[in-house]
Amino acid sequence: MANTEIHIISVRTYLIVYVALMVLLVATVGASMLPLGGLHLPVAMTIAVIKAVMILLIFMHVYYSTALTKIVSVAALLWAALLILILVADYFSRGWLDIPGK
Amino acid sequence: MSSLSTTLEEAVAPARTETLLSPHFDDVEQQSNASILGMWFFLSTEIMFFSGLIAAYTIYRSLSPEAFRLGSQHMHVWLGFFNTLVLLTSSLTMALGVRQSQLGRRDGTVWYLVATAVLGAAFLGVKAIEYSMEIEHHLFPGVNFQVPAEDAEALAAISETPEALQQNLGHFQMMFVLYFFITGVHAFHMIIGIVAVLVMAALMKRNWFSGNGTTQIEVLGLYWHFVDIVWVFLYPLLYLIDLSGGH
Numbered sequence: 001m002a003n004t005e006i007h008i009i010s011v012r013t014y015l016i017v018y019v020a021l022m023v024l025l026v027a028t029v030g031a032s033m034l035p036l037g038g039l040h041l042p043v044a045m046t047i048a049v050i051k052a053v054m055i056l057l058i059f060m061h062v063y064y065s066t067a068l069t070k071i072v073s074v075a076a077l078l079w080a081a082l083l084i085l086i087l088v089a090d091y092f093s094r095g096w097l098d099i100p101g102k
Numbered sequence: 103m104s105s106l107s108t109t110l111e112e113a114v115a116p117a118r119t120e121t122l123l124s125p126h127f128d129d130v131e132q133q134s135n136a137s138i139l140g141m142w143f144f145l146s147t148e149i150m151f152f153s154g155l156i157a158a159y160t161i162y163r164s165l166s167p168e169a170f171r172l173g174s175q176h177m178h179v180w181l182g183f184f185n186t187l188v189l190l191t192s193s194l195t196m197a198l199g200v201r202q203s204q205l206g207r208r209d210g211t212v213w214y215l216v217a218t219a220v221l222g223a224a225f226l227g228v229k230a231i232e233y234s235m236e237i238e239h240h241l242f243p244g245v246n247f248q249v250p251a252e253d254a255e256a257l258a259a260i261s262e263t264p265e266a267l268q269q270n271l272g273h274f275q276m277m278f279v280l281y282f283f284i285t286g287v288h289a290f291h292m293i294i295g296i297v298a299v300l301v302m303a304a305l306m307k308r309n310w311f312s313g314n315g316t317t318q319i320e321v322l323g324l325y326w327h328f329v330d331i332v333w334v335f336l337y338p339l340l341y342l343i344d345l346s347g348g349h
Contacts, residue, residue: 006316008204018194025186029179030148033340040346044338052331059197059327061320066135070143076146080153087157088164 007064122312134317166273173277174343192221193330205320214336215303222296
């Protein structure tokens with residue numbers, strides 16, 4: 001296995017991540033109250049992804065974990081992306097071709 | 103006397119390593135990595151499970167965006183804000199609990215785990231208050247569900263045909279079906295998490311683990327942080343669709 005010692009993250013690092021998560025929480029509520037037109041969803045999801053990545057890398061120690069764990073954690077998100085993308089693509093392209101029993 | 107204690111330590115030490123290490127692993131580190139990897143496989147299935155629900159949400163919201171926007175305005179934004187804050191804080195206490203166990207500090211681990219469970223319970227308490235208010239306002243899907251009059255009017259104004267209006271009204275209720283189902287399943291995960299955290303805290307207190315329970319607490323932490331991440335997405339998707347009021 002790659003690393004021999006458990007990497008112990010400092011309290012300071014955890015607190016910095018926590019404060020950043022709080023700032024982003026305020027930012028996501030603030031953004032929902034701004035007149036962004038159609039941009040509310042992309043902005044909210046961008047903030048959510050940043051928060052999730054910080055939790056994944058630091059709180060869940062993925063940054064310091066073995067390569068195999070990194071691959072599995074990323075693959076899980078790829079499966080989720082495939083599920084949603086293909087479902088959405090299927091749903092919205094069904095009416096395009098006039099096939100009986102679609 | 104000292105020679106006797108040395109002999110005792112030497113006699114005890116190998117036995118302790120044996121209980122720490124299961125025979126099918128090469129070393130303790132491989133064993134720990136296997137546990138963490140196993141938890142990640144479980145979390146992958148959990149991600150798929152919640153993705154299915156998010157996918158259903160995506161489809162219905164894209165079919166009736168205005169119904170979802172109006173539905174979202176009935177959520178209690180500041181209770182949700184408070185709950186997100188509580189849950190992120192519980193993730194911090196959990197991370198610090200894992201750190202304590204890595205340092206071999208059992209008492210510290212127990213206290214951080216208890217703090218995590220208390221914050222988790224606070225989250226559920228606030229969620230219960232939200233649910234009761236929504237049920238009181240006839241927003242729980244089913245026979246007692248009522249589309250509020252102003253929302254029904256707003257949907258009538260944007261619907262071009264009676265069929266489109268029926269679909270929008272139906273999808274307004276569907277917003278609440280998804281809301282109660284997804285947050286309900288999330289709350290169920292929280293209940294399991296709180297029980298697991300308390301069980302682990304009790305075992306820690308009783309000195310039940312070999313090797314300070316570092317791997318066990320770490321794996322527990324992965325589950326807890328995962329449930330937190332799910333909420334990080336649910337909060338903006340359900341509560342914060344568009345609060346600018348500029349439509």
